[in-house]
Amino acid sequence: MHRVTTMSEKSWIRQAVHRVHTASVRTEFAKAIRELKKISQESSKLRETYYSAGSIVTGSGTSSCLTSSVAFETAEDAPLSARSPVGIDAPQDELLELIQQQQQHLKVISIVGFDGIGKTLLARHVYETLMSQYEARAWVCAAVQGSAMDVVKEILRQLGIPTSTHGGGSLSKLCTNIRQCIESKRFFIVIDDMRTEFWHDIKDAFVGLSGRVMVTTAIQSVANACSSSAAHDHVYAMKTLGNEQSRRLFFKEAFQDDDPTVDKEDQLGSEALKKCDGLPLALVTTARYLQSTGNPTRENWATLCHNLGAHLETKEMLARMKRVLVNSYNSLAKHDVKTCLLYLGIYPSCRAVRRGSLIRRWLAEGFIQGDYICSAPDAAIGNFNELINRSIIQPIDTSSKNSAGGVKTYHAHGMMLEFILHMSKCDNFITLLYDQIAPPPSKIRWLSLHAASTRVVNDLSLVRSLTIFSRAHESVLDFSKYELLRVLDLEECSNQLGDKHLSEICNLLLLRYLSLGNTVTVTVLTKEIKKLKLLETLDIRRTKIEILPTEVMELPCLIHLFGKFKLKHDVQSRRMRKLQT
Structure with missing residues (x-):
């Protein structure tokens, strides 16, 4: 720190000398x-870009959310798919059966799923199929109307009650x-795109009457709250399209043809289909974007899809998906x-992610801090939920569950x-x-390698997390370069790892999470592991390690230990105070 002085305190000569002496410091x-x-300007620009894209135009109320700028799944924006929607028959039949079941009292049905999965389109088809059977009906978009008060006013308007008769009343009066x-x-009322749970504020208008209310939402808790069944058997969870349905929708939009003649053997669009992951809006927007570029070859489309995230930022035809x-x-x-x-970006596309492993990694990274009200593990589970x-x-495989009855594996939608x-x-x-992309940035903190066999010349001393899928260059496996590493996941690394590598790993004193794979050649874990005083998770399930040394049992912070191994006879009675799994 430099003190600013006035002319009365120092002569101009002394000030000049001082400026000369501090010139280099002031320059730096x-x-x-x-x-x-x-950096601040770049961050501000990035924030403005994303928030401007995500801003919601509320405007004035309309009788249908299908003409709103926030209705992302509209039939009018996708005329081809709306005229003959792919994969909608089975869900529509299920909903129609549920709605038409003989039941005198109120039934509330919630349709829940990720935005862009087709909830609005499905609800619209069901609504238009049944509307002639109901004397009173209304379709209201909650995202457009905003508050519960506005939703109720719009319902009244569509029921034909003049605004002047209820304009100044309270919510209960309305x-x-x-x-x-x-x-x-x-009556048949549809409340589309409900983003906050206000059903309990307006349900008195419908409870005890004979009618149907259908709600669409992307939030599971909102869907459960609206459901009229305590067991939530009136919550309909939307599913993504299967492989064949995805292919049909994609090529129907790409070639603007209800029955495109595309040879399945040429694998045209295979990369796009993989990244769209069965999400209808992604399939429609991506197909139209690729079609607009011309030259429909597998190589050209694969190149465009390789960095689809960047195209989401700049291409107008992908704007709906981006929103x-x-x-x-x-x-x-x-x-x-x-x-x-954002941390999920470490994993390859379509890769199943184990819930427990991901939560332990979040904690090891230090992303989540606990307090006296909620512990860090509980907060991490809350974030996952x-x-x-x-x-x-x-969830991917609901048949595979852990001891607590929860699903083990999950994944994020490809887009x-x-x-x-x-x-x-x-x-x-x-x-x-990857092998096929440009060199990485100069400063790397969270590093994930997907079959990258080229040499990495960057400074790796600041890397906090290293995850390797497939094979990596030996320059990456020189663990002596890493000074701040907290998470090391080599479970799917295909390089042979021997004593030298394990010795270097044991010098990573800040390491909190260590997972080793079946390419570890040793059968006995080195005693040097005692240096890892902060290690919380040790996973050796896929290794050939058969014997654990005494030093593992003495690690002060070890909470999770996974593997099939033998303990030496002198450690059988040792107690690990913090060990949970």
Whole structure:
């Protein structure tokens, strides 16, 4: 720090000498300020870009959300798919059967799923199929109307009650007006895109009457709250399209033909189909974008799809998909939940992610801090559940469950993963290395290698997390380069790892998470592991390691130990105070 003085305190000669002596320091200080200013400007620009894309135009109320700028799944935006929707027959039949079951009292049915999966389109088809059977009906988009009060006013308007008769009333008064209007009629009300749970504020307008209310939402807790069944058997969870249905929809949009003649053997569009992951809006927007570029060859389309996240940022034909993704991301209120979501970019596309492993990694990275109200592990589980609740990550195999009855494996939608990767790249959060991409940035902190066999010449001393899928160059496996490493996942590394590598790993004193794979050649874990005083998770399930040394049992912070191994006879009675699994 330099003290600023006045002419009365020092002569001009002394000041001149002082300026000469501090010239280099002041130059470095000015340079640092310029760099910080540049980073701040870039971050501000990035934030404005994403928030402007995710902003919601509320405008004036309309009778249908299908003409709103926030209706991401509209039939009018996708005329081809709306005329003969692919894969809608089975869900429509299930909903129609559920709605038409003989039941005199109110039935509320919730349709839940990720934005862009086709909830609005499905609800619209069901609504138009049944509307002639109901005397009173209304379709209201909650995202457009905003509050419960506005939703109720719009329902009243569509029921034909003049605005002047209820304009100044309270919410309860408005609900009474609705009830008086429909109490002797069969009614069908659709509340589309409900983003906050206000059903309990307006349900008095419908409870006890004979009618149907259908709600669409991307939030599981909102769907459960609206359901009229305590067992939630009136919550309909939307599913993505299967492989054949995805292919049909993709090529129907790509070639603007209801029955395109495409040879399945040529694998045209295979990369796009993989990244769209069965999400209808992704399939439609990506197909139209690729079709607009011309030259429909597998190589050309694969090249365009390789960096689809960047195209989401700049291409107008992908704008609808981008708005959906930005809206889902911005719906996460807590910063640490967003960080946990971005961390999923470490995994390859379509890769199953184990719930327990991911939560342990979040904790090892230090993303989540506990307090006296909620411990860090509980907060991490809460963050994971929030991503499920928002339909951002999906369970994969519901038949495979852990001891607590929860699903073990999950994955993020392919297009959401592309969005995550692009955001991570812009923020220099996660660095992915492939053989076919440009050199990584100079400063790397979270590093994931997907079959990257080229030499890495970057400074690796700042890397906090290293995950290797497939094979890596030996320059990456020189663990003496890593000084700040907290997470090391070599479970799927195909390089042979011997005593030298394990000795270097045992010098990573900040390591908190260590997972080794079946390419570890040793059968006995080295005693040097005692240096890892901060290690919380040790996973050797896939290794050939058969014997654990005494030193493992003495690690002070070890909480999770996975593997099939023998303990030496002198450690059989030792107790590990913190060990949980």
